[in-house]
Amino acid sequence: MAALVIAEHDNQSLKAATLNAVAAALQCSPEVDILVAGSGADVAAGAAVQIAGVRKVIQIDAPALADQLAEPLAAQILSIANGYSHILAPATANGKNVMPRVAAKLDVAQLSDVTKVVSADTFERPIYAGNAIATVQSADPVKVITVRTTGFDPVAATGGSAAVEKQAAADSAGKSAFVGRELTKSDRPELTAAKIIVSGGRGLGSGEKYQELVVPLADKLGAALGASRAAVDAGYVPNDYQVGQTGKIVAPQLYVAVGISGAIQHLAGMKDSKVIVAINKDPEAPIFSVADYGLVADLFTSVPELTKALS
Amino acid sequence: MKILVAVKRVVDYNVKVRVKSDNSGVDIANVKMSMNPFDEIAVEEAVRLKEAGVATEVVVVTAGVTQCQETLRTALAIGADRAILVETDADLQPLAVAKILKALSEKEAAQIIILGKQAIDDDSNQTGQMLASLLDIPQATFASKVVVADGKATVTREVDGGLETIALTLPAVITTDLRLNEPRYVTLPNIMKAKKKPLDIIKPEELGVDIAPRLKTLKVEEPPKRTAGVMVADVAALVEKLKNEAKVI
Numbered sequence: 001m002a003a004l005v006i007a008e009h010d011n012q013s014l015k016a017a018t019l020n021a022v023a024a025a026l027q028c029s030p031e032v033d034i035l036v037a038g039s040g041a042d043v044a045a046g047a048a049v050q051i052a053g054v055r056k057v058i059q060i061d062a063p064a065l066a067d068q069l070a071e072p073l074a075a076q077i078l079s080i081a082n083g084y085s086h087i088l089a090p091a092t093a094n095g096k097n098v099m100p101r102v103a104a105k106l107d108v109a110q111l112s113d114v115t116k117v118v119s120a121d122t123f124e125r126p127i128y129a130g131n132a133i134a135t136v137q138s139a140d141p142v143k144v145i146t147v148r149t150t151g152f153d154p155v156a157a158t159g160g161s162a163a164v165e166k167q168a169a170a171d172s173a174g175k176s177a178f179v180g181r182e183l184t185k186s187d188r189p190e191l192t193a194a195k196i197i198v199s200g201g202r203g204l205g206s207g208e209k210y211q212e213l214v215v216p217l218a219d220k221l222g223a224a225l226g227a228s229r230a231a232v233d234a235g236y237v238p239n240d241y242q243v244g245q246t247g248k249i250v251a252p253q254l255y256v257a258v259g260i261s262g263a264i265q266h267l268a269g270m271k272d273s274k275v276i277v278a279i280n281k282d283p284e285a286p287i288f289s290v291a292d293y294g295l296v297a298d299l300f301t302s303v304p305e306l307t308k309a310l311s
Numbered sequence: 312m313k314i315l316v317a318v319k320r321v322v323d324y325n326v327k328v329r330v331k332s333d334n335s336g337v338d339i340a341n342v343k344m345s346m347n348p349f350d351e352i353a354v355e356e357a358v359r360l361k362e363a364g365v366a367t368e369v370v371v372v373t374a375g376v377t378q379c380q381e382t383l384r385t386a387l388a389i390g391a392d393r394a395i396l397v398e399t400d401a402d403l404q405p406l407a408v409a410k411i412l413k414a415l416s417e418k419e420a421a422q423i424i425i426l427g428k429q430a431i432d433d434d435s436n437q438t439g440q441m442l443a444s445l446l447d448i449p450q451a452t453f454a455s456k457v458v459v460a461d462g463k464a465t466v467t468r469e470v471d472g473g474l475e476t477i478a479l480t481l482p483a484v485i486t487t488d489l490r491l492n493e494p495r496y497v498t499l500p501n502i503m504k505a506k507k508k509p510l511d512i513i514k515p516e517e518l519g520v521d522i523a524p525r526l527k528t529l530k531v532e533e534p535p536k537r538t539a540g541v542m543v544a545d546v547a548a549l550v551e552k553l554k555n556e557a558k559v560i
Binding site for chain 1: 322324327328330337404405406409428429431432433434435436437438439440441442443444445448449450451452453455465468469470471472473474475476477478479480483488489490524525526527528529530531532533534537540541542543545546547549550552553557559560
């Protein structure tokens with residue numbers, strides 16, 4: 001049977017996480033459809049048809065879907081769920097928000113943050129903040145899955161030639177309403193998609209030091225900015241910078257941890273990075289147990305030095 | 312109005328768990344257990360809503376083994392009014408818990424149900440959403456600010472890229488994110504008082520819900536170990552390694 005991928009988009013652009021979810025879907029079934037549910041989402045649907053390996057794109061357009069609220073979105077997914085053996089979404093804030101609603105209505109379990117497809121009914125997923133990997137089998141008729149994007153290489157965004165099939169929106173009760181949105185403005189690569197990430201922790205001491213030390217280094221490397229929970233809680237940076245079990249899960253080519261001790265919850269978010277560099281003055285810091293290259297040094301002198309050395 | 316808060320007893324977040332040698336699961340015998348950190352935030356928020364005069368009663372619930380009573384007592388010490396334990400030794404998965412909570416929410420006629428966004432053991436992040444779905448009521452997940460007025464809850468949510476605010480018609484389900492509040496420390500007098508607060512124990516059968524597990528865990532393994540890294544002497548050596556050995560810059 002076919003698999004359905006719920007596209008992650010903001011009506012205008014299709015988010016890269018969708019490509020990772022399609023990759024996971026193709027391992028479940030050779031027939032993969034994408035649902036683009038939104039309002040005026042023609043551009044996003046136009047991008048979805050070009051994704052390699054996709055059979056068809058179902059576009060549902062309705063004003064109620066403009067802001068991806070869980071209730072109307074779940075209603076649309078359920079309206080077309082019949083006939084699919086797998087329903088997948090990337091494990092983003094949106095995917096995590098809506099998919100359990102779909103699973104509960106179908107009376108099936110959900111498989112969260114899947115990192116590997118073993119077979120059409122068996123999957124691997126991390127538990128206990130990534131300290132253990134569970135292999136789980138689902139006997140349910142429909143597998144509802146959120147995909148940990150760092151676990152799957154994205155499929156090509158072009159080369160596909162799927163057709164768009166427009167469908168009418170299903171009725172959805174208006175018990176929730178969108179009020180507003182405050183997005184952090186940034187010209188940098190998106191944290192979850194970046195090749196290089198420079199992350200700062202409590203060791204920096206203040207938001208000013210983060211701007212003064214971490215930002216120039218990231219500029220030099222063309223890197224995204226990250227932070228530990230301690231740095232976020234202390235108000236150095238906005239909360240969407242947070243890397244960890246409760247923040248973003250990343251796996252870049254290079255992860256530079258500056259003034260981060262390496263608590264379990266932080267490691268859960270970044271230990272799949274290809275190369276990890278840690279700069280910390282405490283030689284006992286747990287971050288050194290996962291770092292490929294460790295430098296025990298005062299970050300206030302070594303980070304500017306590093307920035308300079310890269311010029 | 313009445314607020315229902317769901318809490319879970321989990322391995323303490325400071326404990327580094329070990330996988331059992333037979334790969335059947337994680338060894339949690341003789342390991343410190345605590346209330347799931349997100350649930351502490353949920354209890355705190357409910358108690359604050361009561362202190363602000365929005366809520367009249369805070370009922371805290373959990374499902375699991377007998378020892379979960381300790382977790383409920385902690386919630387009572389934070390300020391919840393009474394507790395319910397749905398006692399079972401069965402392996403409870405999020406869908407089953409959502410069904411139990413649905414039955415309890417209906418029985419208690421709760422206007423707001425607050426849960427943590429995820430439990431730090433199974434890392435599922437499902438139960439709140441499933442509960443809202445089963446009850447056919449709106450949800451606000453990953454809440455960092457909650458304002459309740461005029462039969463509505465206005466909730467600021469932490470989403471990828473920033474914050475988003477939505478308004479929900481009550482009854483509704485809210486799941487807490489880390490920055491919603493800082494849970495208070497429980498004081499000794501409150502722990503003593505909590506011992507006298509009512510704690511009802513019921514069986515899942517009394518609620519008439521199907522709690523059979525849907526997912527079968529075939530094995531649990533250690534994650535792949537990273538190969539030991541090297542310590543470099545100075546910045547120059549680090550740059551040299553990154554350029555020539557790792558070739559990442």
